[in-house]
Amino acid sequence: MSRQWPCWRPFPLHLPMRTEWKTAGALLSAILLALPLTAGAADKAGTTDKPGKTESTLDKMENKAKDTTHEVKGAVSDSWLTSKTKIALFADDRVKGRDVRVETVTGEVFLRGKVDSDEAKTTAAEIAQGVEGVKNVKNDLQVVAPSARKTVQANDKQITKAVETSFGRDPQLKKIDVRTDAGVVVLSGEVPNIPVSAKASEMAHWVDGVKSVKNELRVAQAKAN
Numbered sequence: 001m002s003r004q005w006p007c008w009r010p011f012p013l014h015l016p017m018r019t020e021w022k023t024a025g026a027l028l029s030a031i032l033l034a035l036p037l038t039a040g041a042a043d044k045a046g047t048t049d050k051p052g053k054t055e056s057t058l059d060k061m062e063n064k065a066k067d068t069t070h071e072v073k074g075a076v077s078d079s080w081l082t083s084k085t086k087i088a089l090f091a092d093d094r095v096k097g098r099d100v101r102v103e104t105v106t107g108e109v110f111l112r113g114k115v116d117s118d119e120a121k122t123t124a125a126e127i128a129q130g131v132e133g134v135k136n137v138k139n140d141l142q143v144v145a146p147s148a149r150k151t152v153q154a155n156d157k158q159i160t161k162a163v164e165t166s167f168g169r170d171p172q173l174k175k176i177d178v179r180t181d182a183g184v185v186v187l188s189g190e191v192p193n194i195p196v197s198a199k200a201s202e203m204a205h206w207v208d209g210v211k212s213v214k215n216e217l218r219v220a221q222a223k224a225n
Contacts, residue, residue, distance in 0.1 A: 077133065078104040083198035085109055085128045090205040092127055093184070093212040096120045098205055100141065102128070107135035114144040155209075156180035162207045172196045173203065176217065183211035190218045 082104040089095050089102065096116030103110045109128045115121050125139040160180045167173035173196070177188045185204045191197045197217045204213045 078106065079195060081107065081109060081131060081133050083194045085131050085134070086198040087201050087215050088127050088131055089124055090201040090213040091215060092123065094120060094123045095127070095212075096146070098207075098210070100124065100205075104134075107133065108138060109134050109136070110138045110140060112140045114142050116144070116146050118143055156182065159183065159185065159207060159209045163204045163210070166203050166207060167200070170199075170203075173200050176200055178204070180210075183209060184214060185210050185212070186214045186216060188216045190220055192220050194219055 082102050085102050085104070089100060099113040100115065101112045103112070109131070111124055111128060115124060121139060121141045121143055124141060125137050128134060128137045128139075157180070160178050163178045163180075163185055167176055167178065172192065175189060176191070179186045179188075185207070187200055187204060191200065197215060197219055200217060201213045201215045204210060
């Protein structure tokens with residue numbers, strides 16, 4: 001009797017290995033697919049952050065520029081108001097007295113010096129307040145009677161000569177045309193800017209015998225604009 005060996009069947013080791021390879025492949029594919037998405041998200045986040053930082057820096061620079069511009073405008077505005085106030089004051093013959101000084105700080109005009117009467121003091125404040133852009137007027141003018149000061153009677157020809165002599169010492173004023181009519185000095189010609197125009201009115205107003213100054217000067221800056 002021959003021994004019958006049981007039929008041998010190979011153990012299916014290849015089946016679980018194939019399943020493991022499939023699983024590993026699926027995981028690898030998932031990782032590879034996830035990498036571009038992650039990188040893209042990182043790039044997107046980086047792109048978002050960078051403009052944010054750039055925008056923040058630009059905002060700071062813009063704000064600083066605005067602040068600087070505001071300060072410059074404020075300074076120019078005060079100078080402009082001082083000049084316009086001087087021109088208005090010296091053109092009004094009710095403001096008696098040549099010792100009138102004007103200063104402007106952040107839109108507030110300060111009047112200092114001496115005038116001939118209370119009326120002249122009140123009028124000076126009203127004129128200054130009427131200048132466009134003036135926020136407030138501080139009137140520190142002192143009233144001093146004309147008899148308390150040296151007065152000089154001069155005719156129109158003498159006044160014109162005195163004003164021209166005064167202007168001749170300043171290169172910016174020496175080309176200004178001057179004429180006088182019954183004590184009223186009329187200035188004509190061209191000057192480089194409004195402060196020079198105001199200076200001309202002020203210097204002419206200081207001359208003895210001048211009642212008022214009519215400023216007809218043209219400003220080169222305004223002409224150019």
